[in-house]
Amino acid sequence: xxxxDGAPTAPGTPEVPGGPGGPGASGVPAASAASAARTRVxxxxxxRVYGIAVAFLVIALLVGAMAGxxxxxxxxxAAALLDRLPLVHLSSGLSPLDRAVLFxxxxxxxxxxxxxxxxxxxxxxxxxGVFRNPLVDSSLLGxxxxxxLGATIAIVxxxxxxxxxxxxxxxxxxxxxVAFAYAAGAAGGPGxxxxxxxxxxxxMFLTAVQxxxxxxxxxxxxxxxSWLLGSLSGATWHQAAAVAPYLAxxxxxxxxxxxxxxxxxxxxxxxxxxxxxxARIRLLVVAACSxxxAAAVAVSGLIGFxxxxxxxxxxxxxxxxxxxxxxxxxxxxxxxxxxxxxLARTVVAPAELPIGVVTALIGSPAFVWILRSTRxxxx
Amino acid sequence: MSGDLAGAGAGLAVAGxxxxxxxxxxxxxxxxxxxPGGWLALIGPNxxxxxxxxxxxxGLLPHRGTVRVDGTDVTRLRPRxxxxxxxxxxxxxxxxxxxxxxxxxxxxxxxxxxxxxxxGRQDREAAARTIAALDLAGYAxxxxxxxxxxxxxxxxxxxxxxxxxxxxxxxxxTSALDLGHQQHVLxxxxxxxxxRRLTVVTTLHDLTTAAQYADRLVLLDHGRVRASGxxxxxxxxxxxxxxYAARVTVTADAxxxxxxxxVRATRAG
Numbered sequence: 001x002x003x004x005d006g007a008p009t010a011p012g013t014p015e016v017p018g019g020p021g022g023p024g025a026s027g028v029p030a031a032s033a034a035s036a037a038r039t040r041v042x043x044x045x046x047x048r049v050y051g052i053a054v055a056f057l058v059i060a061l062l063v064g065a066m067a068g069x070x071x072x073x074x075x076x077x078a079a080a081l082l083d084r085l086p087l088v089h090l091s092s093g094l095s096p097l098d099r100a101v102l103f104x105x106x107x108x109x110x111x112x113x114x115x116x117x118x119x120x121x122x123x124x125x126x127x128x129g130v131f132r133n134p135l136v137d138s139s140l141l142g143x144x145x146x147x148x149l150g151a152t153i154a155i156v157x158x159x160x161x162x163x164x165x166x167x168x169x170x171x172x173x174x175x176x177x178v179a180f181a182y183a184a185g186a187a188g189g190p191g192x193x194x195x196x197x198x199x200x201x202x203x204m205f206l207t208a209v210q211x212x213x214x215x216x217x218x219x220x221x222x223x224x225x226s227w228l229l230g231s232l233s234g235a236t237w238h239q240a241a242a243v244a245p246y247l248a249x250x251x252x253x254x255x256x257x258x259x260x261x262x263x264x265x266x267x268x269x270x271x272x273x274x275x276x277x278x279a280r281i282r283l284l285v286v287a288a289c290s291x292x293x294a295a296a297v298a299v300s301g302l303i304g305f306x307x308x309x310x311x312x313x314x315x316x317x318x319x320x321x322x323x324x325x326x327x328x329x330x331x332x333x334x335x336x337x338x339x340x341x342x343l344a345r346t347v348v349a350p351a352e353l354p355i356g357v358v359t360a361l362i363g364s365p366a367f368v369w370i371l372r373s374t375r376x377x378x379x
Numbered sequence: 380m381s382g383d384l385a386g387a388g389a390g391l392a393v394a395g396x397x398x399x400x401x402x403x404x405x406x407x408x409x410x411x412x413x414x415p416g417g418w419l420a421l422i423g424p425n426x427x428x429x430x431x432x433x434x435x436x437x438g439l440l441p442h443r444g445t446v447r448v449d450g451t452d453v454t455r456l457r458p459r460x461x462x463x464x465x466x467x468x469x470x471x472x473x474x475x476x477x478x479x480x481x482x483x484x485x486x487x488x489x490x491x492x493x494x495x496x497x498x499g500r501q502d503r504e505a506a507a508r509t510i511a512a513l514d515l516a517g518y519a520x521x522x523x524x525x526x527x528x529x530x531x532x533x534x535x536x537x538x539x540x541x542x543x544x545x546x547x548x549x550x551x552x553t554s555a556l557d558l559g560h561q562q563h564v565l566x567x568x569x570x571x572x573x574x575r576r577l578t579v580v581t582t583l584h585d586l587t588t589a590a591q592y593a594d595r596l597v598l599l600d601h602g603r604v605r606a607s608g609x610x611x612x613x614x615x616x617x618x619x620x621x622x623y624a625a626r627v628t629v630t631a632d633a634x635x636x637x638x639x640x641x642v643r644a645t646r647a648g
Contacts, residue, residue: 256495262482263489267473273437274542275462275490320477323497 049318053331057114060335064110064342068349070101077102109235112243113341114334116232116296117306119247121333122326123289123296124307125314126254129261129322130285131192134315137307138174138293141199141286144304145206146177147297152210152224156217166227167298174294177206182286192282229354230301232341239299246295251330253288257281258323265322303337303356305363310336312370389449390414390578391436391546396444398428398435398602405431406442406602413595415449415545416576418569420583420593422613424623427599429582430470430550436580437467437548448546448578462490466539470550470582472531476524480534483523484510487541509540513567529560533567540571547572549581553588565592586639590614598622610636
């Protein structure tokens with residue numbers, strides 16, 4: 001037990017129990033000297049939790065950089081990467097072809113995977129905060145169904161002649177789906193339940209239209225289906241650069257609202273009595289989450305489960321305050337999708353698994369395990 | 380009834396308040412006032428409009444009429460400015476189970492923070508002060524799910540006090556508590572309003588308790604003020620029997636405060 005009681009907050013001293021693990025058997029810590037520290041509103045574990053998150057992402061990126069169909073020497077890969085850092089000069093010994101594989105194929109795919117994984121997990125956490133419901137993600141709000149319909153229309157109507165139209169159509173469809181759900185929900189009165197129900201209704205409607213279109217033009221089913229399952233193959237620096245601004249604006253907006261989401265967790269009425277505008281915050285965060293989701297699915301297709309499983313895992317690690325859940329979801333979501341994509345492209349190499357299949361195959365058992373090991377009953 | 384408003388608008392002054400909920404009139408033409416540091420209790424039968432009146436004063440329901448706190452017309456304030464003057468605790472406040480006591484109390488600092496600002500040192504100190512003032516120091520790191528009924532009430536109160544309001548609105552602050560915990564919470568409120576000159580308005584359904592603690596009572600019936608004034612003026616046998624359709628005897632305790640005793644129906648034969 002560190003006895004530095006009068007000292008200001010010392011991050012990293014895990015002397016305070018609590019957190020997500022429940023009251024535990026110990027209850028109040030025995031050391032009475034800690035009573036002054038206990039009234040202090042500080043987060044001693046924050047530094048450690050963020051350290052774990054950053055380490056996870058870095059390891060995921062390194063694993064992703066070293067694994068793949070082209071058999072690159074891991075040490076040489078590491079040397080080639082370090083060589084790119086300012087002030088570092090290392091000779092990697094990689095051939096020009098290997099360097100091209102690393103810098104033009106693997107790295108853009110890693111970066112895009114990290115961007116999309118972070119965006120999907122952050123958006124999932126944001127939706128969950130806004131709706132005070134840990135089961136909500138973009139698929140419940142018309143976003144995924146809208147993107148699916150947009151991509152289907154582009155593929156069915158334009159065919160393979162203009163592949164560039166698919167991401168644009170998915171992006172527009174995703175935003176239109178959420179806007180549609182929001183308008184329908186707002187017409188039904190205030191509150192989160194109406195909005196969710198409207199989202200489900202809109203999703204079903206859009207999915208029905210999509211099914212009808214596909215059924216009419218069955219030769220496109222294969223292509224639409226592979227888009228729906230999601231993929232990061234063919235990722236380019238150009239794609240990463242194209243989505244990055246959307247994700248930066250949307251992600252920044254969501255991250256800035258962690259405190260507001262914490263206030264919303266006491267309910268709309270009390271949030272209003274504390275001087276907030278719950279409806280305005282909800283609109284802003286939903287818009288930002290939808291923008292992030294739309295930009296992500298536009299380049300990767302529908303990748304399910306990241307938005308639910310990552311925020312849940314993060315809550316187990318760092319507690320339920322959205323001031324922490326949001327940034328941690330971003331970091332862990334990025335690492336999770338990079339690892340999932342690494343599996344997708346290595347397990348059956350040189351073929352690839354759809355990444356949506358991998359996230360669901362890893363995500364579902366992980367999710368069940370998280371739920372089982374969560375002692376606290378969540379309502 | 381406004382004769383004792385010597386403080387020229389200090390404290391709470393409500394004038395001509397009408398509240399409709401879903402187009403049904405719930406509160407009509409209510410005027411009432413209480414000086415700074417005073418305790419006003421809203422009493423009345425179920426459905427009389429007590430909670431609705433309280434929520435309207437908190438600015439949570441659309442209404443007509445004026446609500447002044449320390450002379451400021453709060454209906455014209457922005458929500459954040461109003462929340463620095465008025466704190467409101469619902470009858471059954473939502474306490475997110477996984478939040479710790481100190482995280483929850485810190486939410487009370489919300490109206491003092493800029494839109495994108497995070498709580499700073501001053502806010503953490505204000506939260507720590509109210510946690511200490513309400514004897515919750517040993518609970519700061521506890522999850523809200525692990526608290527008893529009396530502790531939950533104190534934590535909700537701490538959150539409201541961390542707002543550093545001028546007016547504290549409490550909807551049935553003791554409804555879930557046994558007699559001893561009721562007295563503990565009410566004594567605490569009484570002490571806080573005296574030491575901080577904090578104006579308190581509560582709804583209270585127990586007439587004897589209301590008469591013990593409040594220095595002014597407003598008796599509502601069907602959304603209108605039926606009687607108001609000092610406890611002994613409001614809680615009389617005729618008024619209570621009439622408004623509540625109840626059989627009671629009203630006696631006075633040693634301080635002259637009314638004590639309401641329910642009386643059962645006389646047996647036939």
